[in-house]
Amino acid sequence: MLDRSLSRRDFLRGATAAAAAATLPTTLTAKDDEFGGFTVAIQSYTFRKFNLEKAVAKIASVGIKNAEFFRQHIPVESTPDQIKSVLKLCKDNGVTPVAFGVEPFSKNHDENKKRFDFAAALGVKTLTADPTPDAFDSLDKLCAAYKIAIAIHPHGPTGKGKERHRWWSAEVILAAVKDHHELIGTCLDTGHLIRMAQLGEMLDPAQQVKVMGKRNFGMHLKDHDNKRKTDVIYGQDGGVLDVTAVLKALREVKFNGYVAIEYEAKENEPTEDVKELVKIVQQSAQKLG
Numbered sequence: 332m333l334d335r336s337l338s339r340r341d342f343l344r345g346a347t348a349a350a351a352a353a354t355l356p357t358t359l360t361a362k363d364d365e366f367g368g369f370t371v372a373i374q375s376y377t378f379r380k381f382n383l384e385k386a387v388a389k390i391a392s393v394g395i396k397n398a399e400f401f402r403q404h405i406p407v408e409s410t411p412d413q414i415k416s417v418l419k420l421c422k423d424n425g426v427t428p429v430a431f432g433v434e435p436f437s438k439n440h441d442e443n444k445k446r447f448d449f450a451a452a453l454g455v456k457t458l459t460a461d462p463t464p465d466a467f468d469s470l471d472k473l474c475a476a477y478k479i480a481i482a483i484h485p486h487g488p489t490g491k492g493k494e495r496h497r498w499w500s501a502e503v504i505l506a507a508v509k510d511h512h513e514l515i516g517t518c519l520d521t522g523h524l525i526r527m528a529q530l531g532e533m534l535d536p537a538q539q540v541k542v543m544g545k546r547n548f549g550m551h552l553k554d555h556d557n558k559r560k561t562d563v564i565y566g567q568d569g570g571v572l573d574v575t576a577v578l579k580a581l582r583e584v585k586f587n588g589y590v591a592i593e594y595e596a597k598e599n600e601p602t603e604d605v606k607e608l609v610k611i612v613q614q615s616a617q618k619l620g
Contacts, residue, residue: 365613365616365617366612366613366616367578367616367617367619367620368616369578369581369586369589369590369612369616370397370429370587370588370589370590371395371397371589371590371591371592371609371612372395372397372398372399372429372430372589372590372591372592373390373393373395373397373398373399373591373592373593373605374398374399374401374551374591374592374593375390375398375399375400375401375404376401376403376593376595377592377593377594377595377601377605378390378601379401379403379404379598380598380599380600382404383404383405383417383420384420386404387420387421387424387426388424389602389605390424390426391424391425391426392602393602393605393606393609394606394609395426395592395609396425396426396427397426397427397428397429397589398421398426398427398428398429398591399428399429399430399431399432399457399459399549399589399591400428400430400431400453401431401432401433402434405417405431405453407434407445407446407449409449411452414449414452414453417453418453418454428453428454428455429455429456429457429589430455430456430457430458430459430482430518430549430589430591431449431450431453431455431457431458431459432457432458432459432460432482432484432518433459433460433461433484433518434446434458434459434460434461435460435461435462435463436460436461436462436463436466436469436470436481437462437463437465437466437469438463438465438466438468438469439469440469440472440473443466443469443470443473444473446458447473447476447477447479450477450479451477451479455479456478456479456480457479457480457482457518457548457549457588457589458479458480458481458482459482459483459484459518459549459551460481460482460483460484461483461484461486461498462481462483464497464507467507467508467511467515470511470512470515471511471512471515474512474514474515475512475514478514479514480514480515480516480548480549480588481514481515481516481548482516482517482518482548482549482588483498483504483507483508483515483516483517483518484498484517484518484520484523484551485498485499485500485501485503485504485517485519485520485523485524486498486499486520486523487499487522487523487524487525487526487527487529487555488526488527488529488530492529493530495527495530495532496523499523499527499532500524500527500532500534500539501517501519501539501540501542501543502542504516504517504543505517505542505543505546508546513545513546514548515546516543516545516546516547516548517543517546517547517548517549518547518548518549518550518551518588518591519536519539519540519543519547519550519551520550520551520553520593521536521550521551521552521553521554521572521577522551522553522554522555522562522572522593522595523551523555524536524539525554525555525557525571525572526555526557528557529557529560536572536573536576536577536580537573537576537577537579537580538580540577540580540581540584540586541580541583541584543584544584545584545585547581547584547586547588548588549588549589549590549591550577550581550588550589550590550591551591551593552565552572552574552577552590552591552592552593552608552612553572553592553593553594553595554566554567554570554571554572555570555572556568556569556570557569561595561596562593562594562595562596563596564604564607564608564611565608565611565612566611574611574612574615575615575618575619578590578612578615578616578619579619582619590612592605592608592609592612594608
């Protein structure tokens with residue numbers, strides 16, 4: 332719970348000031364950095380078996396300067412002082428929070444607003460989301476007021492692997508958001524798009540990027556072996572993801588969000604594999620020139 336001795340306005344004023352250094356980085360030109368101008372992050376779920384301090388250190392250790400955090404590492408109910416401590420920890424490790432999620436949203440406007448207040452205090456510009464279909468009227472208002480994007484996250488097979496998730500493809504997401512605020516779009520998860528082949532739906536992640544166009548605000552970049560049902564290093568061990576093609580598609584739609592490397596395998600210690608993932612993203616970006 333937030334400290335009730337502070338007003339909501341005081342909370343936002345103090346915490347947002349502390350977050351000034353943690354806003355979404357400006358997109359670079361392709362020759363300015365090793366990732367070809369893409370803002371590359373780590374989804375902290377990759378290091379879910381570690382506490383926040385260790386997870387941030389591990390993100391820094393693989394050579395990445397940005398992070399999308401999830402609620403196990405930073406609870407949405409964090410107080411202003413707790414958020415200030417998080418931001419100091421990140422700054423000390425050279426890591427910037429750029430997004431947060433995946434979070435649920437519904438028609439409950441007050442509950443939705445709490446998440447936007449939290450995101451503003453943390454200094455992020457994107458909330459990855461799994462909204463209910465009746466959430467959009469509320470989200471329209473909040474995106475307009477806070478200038479924070481809602482990026483709907485598709486999921487692969489659900490219900491013991493036999494059912495489609497409600498947001499299972501770019502086409503489904505776009506149909507739902509096309510008439511809503513321009514900051515409501517997607518954070519495509521390439522691993523979950525690939526997983527849809529388990530239900531006979533062959534989705535090409537690069538093509539899915541093109542479907543969403545300007546409504547791409549983030550990406551969870553991962554690969555998946557559908558036979559063994561496990562994440563793998565890009566293009567290896569049964570993986571099928573063409574990272575270069577995905578980055579090319581993002582560039583074609585003038586993407587200026589973030590690309591979060593995510594890896595759900597080897598949860599007890601994924602660091603060495605994550606370093607390999609980082610290297611592949613670097614090489615793929617450099618191929619684009």
